[in-house]
Amino acid sequence: MKSLKGKRVVFLVEDGYEDLECWYPKIRLEEEGVETVVVSRETGTHESKHGYPIVATHTPSDIELESIDGVVIPGGTGSPDKLRRSDEVTDLVRKVHEDGGLVAIICHAGWVPISAGILSGKRVTGYQAIKDDLINAGAQYEDKPIVRDENLISSRHPGDLPDFAKGIVEALSSR
Amino acid sequence: MKSLKGKRVVFLVEDGYEDLECWYPKIRLEEEGVETVVVSRETGTHESKHGYPIVATHTPSDIELESIDGVVIPGGTGSPDKLRRSDEVTDLVRKVHEDGGLVAIICHAGWVPISAGILSGKRVTGYQAIKDDLINAGAQYEDKPIVRDENLISSRHPGDLPDFAKGIVEALSSR
Numbered sequence: 001m002k003s004l005k006g007k008r009v010v011f012l013v014e015d016g017y018e019d020l021e022c023w024y025p026k027i028r029l030e031e032e033g034v035e036t037v038v039v040s041r042e043t044g045t046h047e048s049k050h051g052y053p054i055v056a057t058h059t060p061s062d063i064e065l066e067s068i069d070g071v072v073i074p075g076g077t078g079s080p081d082k083l084r085r086s087d088e089v090t091d092l093v094r095k096v097h098e099d100g101g102l103v104a105i106i107c108h109a110g111w112v113p114i115s116a117g118i119l120s121g122k123r124v125t126g127y128q129a130i131k132d133d134l135i136n137a138g139a140q141y142e143d144k145p146i147v148r149d150e151n152l153i154s155s156r157h158p159g160d161l162p163d164f165a166k167g168i169v170e171a172l173s174s175r
Numbered sequence: 176m177k178s179l180k181g182k183r184v185v186f187l188v189e190d191g192y193e194d195l196e197c198w199y200p201k202i203r204l205e206e207e208g209v210e211t212v213v214v215s216r217e218t219g220t221h222e223s224k225h226g227y228p229i230v231a232t233h234t235p236s237d238i239e240l241e242s243i244d245g246v247v248i249p250g251g252t253g254s255p256d257k258l259r260r261s262d263e264v265t266d267l268v269r270k271v272h273e274d275g276g277l278v279a280i281i282c283h284a285g286w287v288p289i290s291a292g293i294l295s296g297k298r299v300t301g302y303q304a305i306k307d308d309l310i311n312a313g314a315q316y317e318d319k320p321i322v323r324d325e326n327l328i329s330s331r332h333p334g335d336l337p338d339f340a341k342g343i344v345e346a347l348s349s350r
Contacts, residue, residue, distance in 0.1 A: 019227055020198050027199050028206075031337035050225040052194055162206035 004172050005033035007069045009102075012039055012089060012112065013056065016078020019048040020158045021106045025072050028165040034172070039063060041086050049076045060088040069172060071096050075107020075127060075157075084115040094118055097151065102175065104153040104168050106160065110134050113152075123149040125156050179347050180208035182244045184277075187214055187264060187287065188231065191253025194223040195333045196281045200247050203340040209347070214238060216261050224251045235263040244347060246271050250282020250302060250332075259290035269293055272326065277350065279328040279343050281335065285309050288327075298324040300331050 011026055026036050040046055040056035047053055071093055073080060083089045093116040097103050105113060110126035111133065113119050120138030125147040134141050145163040147154050153171060155164035186201055201211050215221055215231035222228055246268055248255060258264045268291040272278050280288060285301035286308065288294050295313030300322040309316050321338040322329050328346060330339035 019194060019225070020202070023195050024199060024202050027195070027336050027340075028203065031203075031341055048225070050194070050223070050227045052225045052227075161202050165202075166206055 003033060004029070004169070007033075007172055007175075008035045008037060008067055009172070010037050010039050010063060010068050010071045010092075010096075012071060012073045012083055012093070013046055013054055014040055014079040014082035015046050016076045016082070017046065017048050017054070017074045018076035018079070018107060018158065019050050019052045020161060021074035021076065021109075022048065022054065023052070024161045025074075025104070025165050025168055029168065029172075032169055032172075034069075037063070037068070039092075041082070041089065049078070060086070060092040063092060065092075065095050065099060068096065068101060069175060070102030070104065070151075070168075072104045072168065073106070073109035073112050075105075075109045077108050080109045080111040084112050090116040100151055102151050102153065102168065102171050104164070104171075106155040106164055107157050110154065118152075122152055123147050124152065124154040126154055127156055178208055179204065179344070182209045182347055182350075183212060183242055184209055184347070185212050185214050185238060185243050185246045185267075185271075187246060187248045187258055187268070188221055188229055189215055189254040189257040190221050191251045191257070192221065192223050192229070192249045193251035193254070193282060193333065194225050194227045195336060196249035196251065196284075197223065197229065198227070199336045200249075200279070200340050200343055204343065204347075207344055207347075212238070212243070214267075216257070216264065224253070235261070235267040238267060240267075240270050240274060243271065243276060244350060245277030245279065245326075245343075247279045247343065248281070248284035248287050250280075250284045252283050255284045255286040259287045265291040275326055277326050277328065277343065277346050279339070279346075281330040281339055282332050285329065293327075297327055298322050299327065299329040301329055302331055
């Protein structure tokens with residue numbers, strides 16, 4: 001496995017993000033030497049579903065596309081529900097995807113790439129509750145711990161985190 | 176690196192455990208194929224510092240020493256403060272240590288091996304607030320992200336989690 005030192009990955013969060021769906025892949029990538037950047041609609045502290053604080057240091061407009069290797073979007077109903085309302089956010093996700101960067105979504109995070117308009121014809125999974133939204137956006141839904149369709153990785157819920165993180169590490173290694 | 180499939184590691188938790196200090200190494204070991212077993216003074220649901228629930232399936236007396244490869248003890252002031260009051264808990268930690276199993280502590284978790292009486296002459300780190308307690312128990316304190324003294328691994332706080340987890344994975348691989 002190639003070292004991931006020098007890679008840079010954005011985590012897109014808002015208030016209500018699912019604690020472990022953010023922090024597990026974030027610390028996991030840091031363990032591999034990846035620089036993680038927390039991005040939100042406004043910089044400053046955001047609280048998880050259970051109140052665990054995280055500090056967003058950047059907004060999407062601060063991010064130079066060429067400087068990042070991918071975007072991870074945690075679930076937690078409230079977080080992707082807020083993120084998808086921002087054109088800045090959905091533009092970033094679309095551009096990263098079109099540029100061949102990794103987009104990794106878990107749980108309810110699928111709402112963000114739906115609003116970025118990048119799921120048509122893609123194989124994805126996600127939390128059962130948003131299955132119909134994924135299908136209506138033109139995706140092919142699969143009920144599996146992890147689904148990878150080229151540079152798009154998706155998982156269903158916190159129980160899938162070991163597979164989700166392993167998939168992200170592998171995808172970044174082969175990039 | 177050897178596969179860790181077939182290994183079994185106990186996580187000792189009580190109410191008030193630090194969310195990420197428990198869940199990051201737990202999911203990380205599961206990613207490597209390790210079976211994790213959540214143990215507390217009483218079985219059932221316990222809540223983290225921020226209210227993230229975890230289910231303890233066993234008490235210390237349910238654990239056969241030969242069946243486990245190590246014990247991880249997360250911090251969060253309240254959790255190790257409660258755990259150290261139980262002879263069942265400190266007996267388990269002492270026996271695992273004497274048997275050559277891994278004991279991994281982070282943050283305030285050092286209180287538990289202090290009460291298990293296993294720190295005399297050992298090199299350890301831990302949260303700054305308990306530095307004096309570690310020294311008074313006969314340990315040599317080092318202010319580093321991770322300190323390994325044979326089968327004893329210690330870290331200071333959540334910011335050390337990438338090093339802590341990597342150290343645990345390496346120690347279990349060489350066991």
